[in-house]
Amino acid sequence: MVPTLGHLGPLPVNTHDVFVGLGVMVAAVVFLLEARRRRVSDERVWIVVAGALVGGALLARLGTWAQHFDLRDNASLVEHWLYGNRSILSGLVGAYAGALVAKRLTGYRTPTGDLFAPAVALGMAVGRVGCLLTELPGTPTSLPWGITLSPAQVEALRPAYGAAAVAGVPMHPSFAYEIAFQLLIFCLLWRLRDRLAAPGELFKLYLAGYAAFRFAVEFVRGNEVVFAGLTRPQLFLLACAPLLAWHLTRQARRGVYRDAWRRTDRQPAPATEAAS
Known part of the structure; x- marks a missing residue:
């Protein structure tokens, strides 16, 4: 566990925040390269990007607010914003919604999913390194690559994870699994x-690939089980999966x-026609 990378004067440099920032920078570079390759010249696309960033940031933080069915048991929105957890799944939904709102406001019609997908995948791979270095690795495992925490590391994690943080027991490196997945899907995309x-x-x-992977990896992630042996992220995915499955099935039927996988590579079309 590496909670800090050093200090800038009296201020500690938070490891998680550094890698999240690096992930955003990597995603931005990939997005720029793809936009240039596809000859995207409409400046409104940057408003769409801003909408995605704002929507993702807002929902990543606020999307985990409703932890309990009785709303009175949840922290206030201000407390949750300052001290609550962030959710990648909620952030992706927020980014998608933010991009749609920005498109509606600006009248930008060209699809942007093909620009965002590789950028998000590679950015997530980098950002998850921060999680690997600072968060609870996962559930106990007998596999040889398990991560074992020291008593001092467990004490640091105990306020956030309670009894799930155990010293001297190898745990699944669930974030390493996700980093490998994100790199693989980036190559496929x-x-x-x-x-x-x-x-x-x-x-x-x-989104479909990540949803399937995330549902599976939750079983070794170590998140709280809340209903029918499932965690909150798994319940969220089950609620969203039918809509995504319907879309993919419809598109598959259309060919x-x-x-x-059999097509030869072709040059991308100009921005007005591109699959962007």
Whole structure:
């Protein structure tokens, strides 16, 4: 566990925040490269990006507010904003909603999912390094690559994770699993970026892949089980999955994905026609 990377004068440099910032920077670079490659010239696309960032930041923080069915048992919104947890799943929903709102306000019609998908995947891979270095690794495991916490590390984690933080017991490195997944799906998205028959589909594929992975990895993540043996993220995914599955099924029937792996690479179309 590496909670800080050092100090800037009297201020500690928070490891998690540094890697989240690096992840955002990496995502921005990938987005810029793809926008240039696809010859995106409409400046309104940057308003869409701003909408995604604002929506993602807001819902990542506030999306975990309702921890209890009785709203009186939850912290106030101000307390939760200052001290509450952040959720990647809520952040992705917020970013998607923020981009849609920005498009509606600006009248920007061109799909942007193909620009966002590789950028988000690689940015997430970098950002999750901060989680790996600062958060509870996962549930106990007998596998040889388990992470074992020292008593001092457990004491630091105990206020946030309670009895789930145990010293001397190997635990699943769940965030390392996610980093590997994000790198793998980034490579897949990069390969498919000019091969789908409909614009904007890369981000839908990314969401579907991440949803399936996240549901599975939750079983070794160590999050609180709240209902029917499932965690809050798993319940959230079950609520959202039918809509995403319906969209992918409809697109598959239309043949959008049929020849993706057999197509030869082709040059991206200009921004007005691109699958962006």
